[in-house]
Amino acid sequence: MEEGQHTPRILIGKPGLDGHDRGAKVVARALRDAGMEVIYTGLRQTPEMIVEAALQEDVDAIGLSILSGAHLPLTERVMTLLRQNDMADVPVFLGGIIPGDDLPVLQEMGVAGVFGPGASTEEIVAFVRGAVQRG
């Protein structure tokens, strides 16, 4: 064990009720292969479950995969819970089907990045690497 090395820990969660987790798994796998520790929570998580897991696992970033169309209320709830738990500094990024019109709203909520179906895993890995540089 060397001093000061920090392996990034990333939570990948699927809030809401859609049952399609292929995208989440592809991203989890890509982050794993990039040398990160990925905590995968599985399907049908509530925002409360996701934030509780993020807190206990002390993650450096949270990735949410949402294909249900409920990204606005779900993300807002996650961001509120993070603030309540003094975790507003943990970057949150989204993947899924997110209409362009919603991007400014999500940005306003504090979402650090949004990746649609066309995004490459390289792009996502590079984004997460940049986002988790701890002060």
Place this chain on the structure above:
Amino acid sequence: MDDLLAQVRASRPRAIARLITLVENSASAMETAVSTLYSFTGQAHVIGITGPPGSGKSTLVNELAKGFRRQGAPVGIIAVDPSSPFSGGALLGDRVRMRDLAGDSGIFIRSMASRGSLGGLAEATAAVVKILDAAGFPVILVETVGAGQAEVDIANAAHTTLVIEAPGMGDDIQTFKAGILEIADILVVNKADRPGADRTVKALEMMLHMGEGTVVRHHGRVLTAAGDQPATHGVWQVPVQATIATQGAGVPELIAAIQRHKAHLQATSDWLAREKERSWREMEHLLRANLLRRLQVTVAPEKREALVTAVAAREMDPYTAVAELLAQLSDTTGRAL
């Protein structure tokens, strides 16, 4: 750090999580945390859960945690998954099976990557057990990486070790092999609704019975022959418990067996013996790490490089090279000591 440690003692989840990260990433943080918290540890019953990948360890941990919670005890869970030997990354997926436990403030779950350790746990797992112990969790469940035959570190980290098998583990010769089955305090045949479960239970029971009356091992330690002791507080008889973790079947019986084992350890001198064994292993480990570190500090890199080159070129054998390194160490430490 002092503030963080105080908050851990007050069982604040955020502080516990932060301290675990520090301990995972830094040897000096681990030293500070363990030495400060050590006097508050020793309260928890540490239960190890090991077995092959896919045998149902995480699902069983989920059920065990629910069972202990019904009795009121807060439960700490450490779930270890393997790190990639290539990228160093890891996919920690044990929480997927533990979703029933969400929203219960009496439960703290931490996933750990093995980070190159080969014994089924991570380097920092023992320190994380102490953190949860000092934070006031009376029951700590430690789930190892999917383990095959030789990953037996859990036996030294836990008071009670459960080895989980699923039906179809192979013929009965597999049950006689040395290794993981020997460390079991309780054997569990999970997925007992699958065909072949009865045979697996019988094969394991037969293996256990054949060992009786000869040499009795407990966590690998040879105990006095059963005949030397009064039968009432004699040797722990390893039970075989069938479970169907997805339905919770057999879990109350398993929890009862775990509690019987704890009572047995406490009624005999085994609890203390086990603590002493664990303490010595821990000290031995620290001793080795410290000696190695001191060697790295004392011996000039050029000297080490010269020795390594000589050994690689077959000009010197490795034993002579190590003797030279140790001689240098005693030259410098002889005065210091």
